[in-house]
Amino acid sequence: MTDINLCFEVHQPLRLKPYYEPDGGKDLLERYFDMEKNKKILRRVIDKCYMPANNIILKLIDDLGKKFKVSFSITGVLLDQFEMFAPEMIDSFQQLASTRSVEFLCQTYYHSLASLYGTDRSEFVEQVEMHREKMKDLFGKRPKVFENTEFIYNNMIAKTVEGLGFKGIFTEGIERVLGWRSPNYLYKPPEHVAKKIKVLVRNYRLSDDIGYRFSARWWDQWPLTADKYATWLAATPGDVINIFIDYETFGEHQWPETGIFWFLGSLPYEVLKWKNLKFSTPSRTILKYPARDVIDVFEFNTISWADIERDVSAWLGNEMQRFAYEEIKKIEKLVKKRGDPKLLRIWRYLQNSDHLYYICTKWWADGDVHKYFSPFDTPEQGFLTILKVLSDFKEKLL
Amino acid sequence: MKFYVKNGGRLILMRFDTGAFGSKWCGVWRPPLKLIEYWAFKVDDEWLSPQNCMGFDGKRHLYELKGMRVEEEVLVGDGVKIRLRFKGKKKGKVKVQMEVGINIRRWEENAHDRRYEVVGKRDGFLVKNELGSVRVGGGKFLRGGLYRRHFPGAYHDWDWLEEEQSVFVPGILEKEVDLRKVKEVTFYIEKRDFEPREMGFGYLSDFGFCYLAGFPWFLQFWTRDACFIMLNEIKKGNLKAVKEALLTISKFERDGEIPTKIELDGKAYYYSVDVPGLFVIALCRYLEASKDKKMREKMRGLVNRILRKRMEGLIESYGKDTWMDSLERDGYCLDVQSVWAEAFRSAGKVYGRADWARRGEEIVRVINEEFWTGDFLLDRLGEDDITANALFPLFFKQLPKDKARKVLKRLESEEFTTERGIRCRSSEDELYDPDEYHLGRVWGLLTGMMIVAEENYGRAEKAKKYKEIIERNKGSRCIDGVDETYDGDSLIPMGCCKQAWSEVWV
Known part of the structure; x- marks a missing residue:
């Protein structure tokens, strides 16, 4: 029997204003962030994606009971926006939580790169704890499985996360680390790094078949139907297949006209036709299966799920990104010294990895993806904007 | 349609009450080998088949043929006797033919390519391959020799894995019967003369007697299961058999470890955290009931070797070494501590060792303090x-009454108790999954343990309720058998259809 973990990353950044406005008002949230645009985009994504997808999943759970299960990893940044602009979405996710067929994963509250802030892990730990408490408050359970921002993973992150009491951590199932080994098993970090935590690796091929290739007419498997996809799953050996995709795949990245909602609604029925497949959730999988082998990921070989490189170059690949990242980090002492929760919150929103993602200058295929998501016309515009915001914010702290 | 088992202690027959050999588990077994895939009789030009099988009374299949009825009675022991009795008005001679599908394979195998050697005998044949041989007799052997593959599993509803099987038909056994003179004809497998037996779950292996865990597929000595069986057999007074089983298991003790599983070719597997403790408990219960001083002294060294390794701290589990062996329950499990507390306490009492008794009491204290949540107990x-x-x-009476009442109340609630018995995990638990083996299914074992738990705390009426559940569960898929598990929500029977530790409680 192979477990199918269908997991969704649910995230919307709090986008900066495309051009810094020196007279933007005293409220720093309004001053730096384009709240109108964020609200508008959120509403669009709710209408096109979150609400219809949630409703389909709820109906599937109603119809199939415990046979169908999914997992969500919702960022704190998005939950804050739900609370500000669309509390009905919180209700909808709570309704899903009440079915007990849904597992909520933990991540950094601010979808940040705090796990990479050198040897001092305190900011990372605080953000993880914040998110874990938020999950408990909203959905009644403290998550046991962690998914770091954008699947960023190395030995030290695994060690820290184990220290926080998590049973499992997600990362990308890339050949660079797995070698000949299959992504469809659980792994563990080396013994000297961590003793108990298990590593769930994403099957990126099967995930990307839905997330990226679903509507690609150039793809020799187009159109992807639920029965065809279930056949592929059934023919895939292993203990667990982790399908982990952006929730926005449904209706936003893949438009409704592509048939993506039909696919979501049909897939569970097609999967359950196979006796060797079973929907599960990461916590259940961790309890059921042993780690089959060790994956050893040094810090200089850090993994993520972004771009072709599957490393951290999507956020720290050029000078501008690294400069902005260092500037954000530098503020930590100042902001924490002030002890003002409002200022701390602003600084943490500025840590959102998306701000650095928009400054990426990769010129090949991935550049299109960066551009697709970016509110800026060019990476340089993004860079200048965040620098100006950081400079202004620093002044406020002094 | 129901499954049935006739366990003769050496040979085991499994079949459906329609007369069909409709599963890869059906046939004649001498574990760990399967010998016979099926047999089929033809009387003149009519086959005895599920289509003309009119019923099964627990001993005999009754077939309705043209102008007569045929009773097929099967007796099992060291061999198998198949008696056909002819009833009705039909007179004259009839030709009876028996086709036997030979499938000598190991328990874990499915289709294979082994070839057979056939030796014709006076009234039958001997057929062998590199794994073993089987003798079939009772008629004139008309040599043939057909190798073929088939899928016997027509019963997908039961969710049994059914794979392609290999069958060899060496020929036909034929016998002419003059109904004016003879009303009965007998064919046999392995032995013509033997004493038929009904051994329940008991089995006489080459290395001694013990209990099989369940039918159709647990054809090994699972010692954890055997210990629970023994606890009940002791209560029923079957001390001789229990002593034999204890002695058989004790032969496999290595450095204070008792195997979790012993295959019937003598291969033992050691991978549990609780089985040595359960063995000590079963042994001590036997010694208390039998006052067998010789046995007590014989086992003293073994008990010492088991307990001395575990004199410090709590007992830690790794991987799948608890009774919930489909789960990775690393850490300090309640069930494990409870078993070892009882092992130390009872060994302390039986062997007069105060240090063991103290150790048992210390673990009980931890259970009552560290595992206690206020109204229930932590799993780990x-x-x-x-x-x-x-x-x-x-079950081991380690909680005071007030705590026990709280726990029992919760176990009696719908969170755990269903019409089929006790769920292994609360339906309120985050990870509850009704069709997962140890994440939500209802277990016969737990239902049985609940009977004892209720009795331990003077709740006879409640105990009766759980007894009645087991009685009701009897025969759902297997004649007189209680299923291993049930789906936690739909309550559909799952797993083995005749599981020893599900049915020994009543």
Whole structure:
């Protein structure tokens, strides 16, 4: 029997204003962030994606009971926006939580790169704890499985996360680390790094078949139907297949006209036709299966799920990104010294990895993806904007 | 349609009440080998088949043929006797033919390519391959020799894995019967003359007697299961058999470890955290009931070797070494502590060892303090799973009455109790999954343990209720058998259809 973990990353950044406005008002949230645009985009994504997808999943759970299960990893940044602009979405996710067929994963509250802030892990730990408490408050359970921002993973992150009491951590199932080994098993970090935590690796091929290739007419498997996809799953050996995709795949990245909602609604029925497949959730999988082998990921070989490189170059690949990242980090002492929760919150929103993602200058295929998501016309515009915001914010702290 | 088992202690027959050999588990077994895939009789030009099988009374299949009825009675022991009795008005001679599908394979195999050697005998044949041989007799052997593959599993509803099987038909056994003179004809497998037996779950292996865990597929000595069986057999007074089983298991003790599983070719597997403790408990219960001083002294060294390794701290589990062996329950499990507390306490009493008794009491104290949540017990220290493992300290009477009542109340609630028995995990638990083996299914074992738990705390009426559940569960898929598990929500029977530790409680 192979477990199918269908997991969704649910995230919307709090986008900066495309051009810094020196007279933007005293409220720093309004001053730096384009709240109108964020609200508008959120509403669009709710209408096109979150609400219809949630409703389909709820109906599937109603119809199939415990046979169908999914997992969500919702960022704190998005939950804050739900609370500000669309509390009905919180209700909808709570309704899903009440079915007990849904597992909520933990991540950094601010979808940040705090796990990479050198040897001092305190900011990372605080953000993880914040998110874990938020999950408990909203959905009644403290998550046991962690998914770091954008699947960023190395030995030290695994060690820290184990220290926080998590049973499992997600990362990308890339050949660079797995070698000949299959992504469809659980792994563990080396013994000297961590003793108990298990590593769930994403099957990126099967995930990307839905997330990226679903509507690609150039793809020799187009159109992807639920029965065809279930056949592929059934023919895939292993203990667990982790399908982990952006929730926005449904209706936003893949438009409704592509048939993506039909696919979501049909897939569970097609999967359950196979006796060797079973929907599960990461916590259940961790309890059921042993780690089959060790994956050893040094810090200089850090993994993520972004771009072709599957490393951290999507956020720290050029000078501008690294400069902005260092500037954000530098503020930590100042902001924490002030002890003002409002200022701390602003600084943490500025840590959102998306701000650095928009400054990426990769010129090949991935550049299109960066551009697709970016509110800026060019990476340089993004860079200048965040620098100006950081400079202004620093002044406020002094 | 129901499954049935006739366990003769050496040979085992499994079949359906329609007369069909409709599963890869059906046929004649001498574990770990399967010998016979099926047999089929033809009387003149009519086959005895499920289509003309009119019923099964627990001993005999009754077939309605043209102008007569045929009773097929099967007796099992060291061999198998198949008696056909002819009833009705039909007179004259009839030709009876028996086709036997030979499939000598190991338990874990499915289709294979082994070839057979056939030796014709005076009234039958001997057929052998590199694994073993089987003798079939009772008629004139008309040599043939057909190799073929088939899929016997027509019963997908039961969710049994059914794979392609290999069958060899060496020929036909034929006998002419003059109905004016003879009303009965007998064919046999392995032995013509033997004493038929009905051994329940008991089995006489080459290395001694013990208990099989369940039918159709647990054809090994699973010692954890055997210990639970023994606890009940002792209560029923079957001390001789229990002593034999204890002696058989004790032969496999290595450095204070008792195997979790012993295959019937003598291969033993050691991978559990609780089985040595359960063995000590079963042994001590036997010694208390039998006052067998010789046995007590014989086992003293073994008990010492088992217990001395575990004199410090709590007993830690790794991987799948608890009774919930489909789960990775690393850490300090309640069921494990409870078993070892009882092992130390009872060994302390039986062997007069105060240090063992103290050690047992210390673990009981930890259960009552560290595992206690206020109204229930933790499944593992530091984890929030809500499972029926809270039954273990009740089963071994390790909680005071006030705590026990709270735990029992919760176990009696719909969270755990269903019409089929006790769920292994609370339906309120985050990870509850009704069709997962140890994440939500109802277990006969737990239902049985609940009977004892209720009795231990003077709740006879409640105990009766759980007894009645087991009685009701009897025969759902297997004649006189109680299923291993049930789906936690739909309550559909799952797993083995005749599981020893599900049915020994009544």
